[in-house]
Amino acid sequence: MPSFSIHTLGCRANQADSEQLAQILLGAGFQEVAFGQPADCQIVNTCTVTREADRKSAQMVRRAARLGEQVVVTGCGAAQKGGTWQRVPSTALRLPPDQRDQILEKIGARHCPSGERLERGWLRRDRARALLRIQEGCDQFCTFCIVPYVRGRARSQTREWVLQNVLELGASEVVLSGIHLSAWGRERGEDLADLVEYLLQETRDIRFRLSSVEPDLFPERMFELMGDPRLCPHLHLVLQHASDRILERMHRGYDLAHYDGLVQKLRQVPGASLTTDLMVGFPGETDQDFETMMGYVRRTPFARIHVFPYSQRPGTAAARFPAQVDEAILQARRDRLLRLAQRKQVAFQRENLGTVREALIESESERQGWMKATSDNFLPLLLRGGPAMRGLRLRCRLKRRWGEQIVAVPEEGF
Numbered sequence: 272m273p274s275f276s277i278h279t280l281g282c283r284a285n286q287a288d289s290e291q292l293a294q295i296l297l298g299a300g301f302q303e304v305a306f307g308q309p310a311d312c313q314i315v316n317t318c319t320v321t322r323e324a325d326r327k328s329a330q331m332v333r334r335a336a337r338l339g340e341q342v343v344v345t346g347c348g349a350a351q352k353g354g355t356w357q358r359v360p361s362t363a364l365r366l367p368p369d370q371r372d373q374i375l376e377k378i379g380a381r382h383c384p385s386g387e388r389l390e391r392g393w394l395r396r397d398r399a400r401a402l403l404r405i406q407e408g409c410d411q412f413c414t415f416c417i418v419p420y421v422r423g424r425a426r427s428q429t430r431e432w433v434l435q436n437v438l439e440l441g442a443s444e445v446v447l448s449g450i451h452l453s454a455w456g457r458e459r460g461e462d463l464a465d466l467v468e469y470l471l472q473e474t475r476d477i478r479f480r481l482s483s484v485e486p487d488l489f490p491e492r493m494f495e496l497m498g499d500p501r502l503c504p505h506l507h508l509v510l511q512h513a514s515d516r517i518l519e520r521m522h523r524g525y526d527l528a529h530y531d532g533l534v535q536k537l538r539q540v541p542g543a544s545l546t547t548d549l550m551v552g553f554p555g556e557t558d559q560d561f562e563t564m565m566g567y568v569r570r571t572p573f574a575r576i577h578v579f580p581y582s583q584r585p586g587t588a589a590a591r592f593p594a595q596v597d598e599a600i601l602q603a604r605r606d607r608l609l610r611l612a613q614r615k616q617v618a619f620q621r622e623n624l625g626t627v628r629e630a631l632i633e634s635e636s637e638r639q640g641w642m643k644a645t646s647d648n649f650l651p652l653l654l655r656g657g658p659a660m661r662g663l664r665l666r667c668r669l670k671r672r673w674g675e676q677i678v679a680v681p682e683e684g685f
């Protein structure tokens with residue numbers, strides 16, 4: 272049986288693409304092996320969002336080339352002319368993200384057992400949680416971001432396509448993802464709340480979660496839909512910065528007041544959690560801008576924050592901005608923000624102790640006899656049990672913190 276492995280760098284959108292590639296290959300009779308093991312086809316799903324991500328992507332492609340005879344490079348690195356692509360072995364095959372459904376053709380028929388190819392390739396691989404890419408590209412052109420240049424204009428799948436794929440995935444939880452997910456349906460005069468409402472109406476036992484969303488086009492009707500227990504009360508609402516001056520220079524398309532308005536509405540949803548991305552060291556960021564960001568983080572109940580140091584991307588507008596922030600200042604700001612983010616994360620976990628949440632049981636923990644789960648409001652949980660519980664959704668009481676996780680106990684009746 273031919274084999275493949277996938278290594279994924281970068282965001283949820285890339286993870287969703289890797290999931291789809293795996294489904295197609297599994298459907299064609301391939302066997303998946305862990306990355307690092309020899310395999311007939313080694314896939315590296317690259318990310319170019321920062322210079323460091325670009326460097327790591329090229330490094331993983333070179334590692335993959337040592338492990339298998341065929342290497343496929345996909346993700347943003349495969350969509351770019353320069354960057355990662357210039358630094359990979361010449362034998363690597365390029366698979367731009369919008370051509371991922373052509374993976375079988377790309378790697379050639381020699382690995383595909385005849386008669387076993389599937390047209391769409393959506394097989395059940397992970398009945399606990401599946402990521403589904405429903406939107407591609409971006410029209411926002413944030414000044415630090417290379418994505419619109421490598422992923423093209425915003426476009427989205429139709430609601431019928433999404434429903435069909437949700438049903439075929441057969442997962443307990445489906446995470447809807449996209450490059451600019453809030454822009455879903457815009458080209459047809461629809462919005463993301465229309466889609467979620469439709470999915471909740473047309474499905475029965477599936478729980479939905481939104482992947483990362485941008486504040487500018489986020490439909491406020493979504494907060495009403497969060498009254499349905501099948502829509503997770505969790506938003507990864509990307510902020511990037513809390514200084515309006517910096518948000519404008521980033522060309523983000525909203526100000527802090529708009530962002531905070533969404534946060535206040537989310538806080539009306541019982542138990543809801545808020546996570547975000549923040550960037551430090553954007554060109555021209557002053558001490559005052561940074562303190563504005565720290566102040567906003569202190570007074571806002573973020574459950575988790577991903578902190579990104581600004582990284583200059585050739586080809587973006589911000590790379591040409593004056594007043595690039597000194598590396599030592601950038602690192603010091605990043606460290607301060609990381610420490611605050613850690614305190615916020617622990618505070619949110621503590622607040623949730625004693626509450627009852629719906630947990631999705633996902634995989635075996637490294638701790639013998641325990642399973643890893645995720646609550647509807649995105650807390651990492653540990654429950655006693657074994658692999659037979661995978662994919663179950665249970666009401667659980669959150670008992671105590673154990674390292675980075677929370678020990679949860681199913682409520683009576685289970």
Ligand code: SF4
Nearest residue numbers: 409411412413416418
């Ligand atoms: S919204 Fe901004 S950061 Fe996000 S993909 Fe589009 S341009 Fe990049």
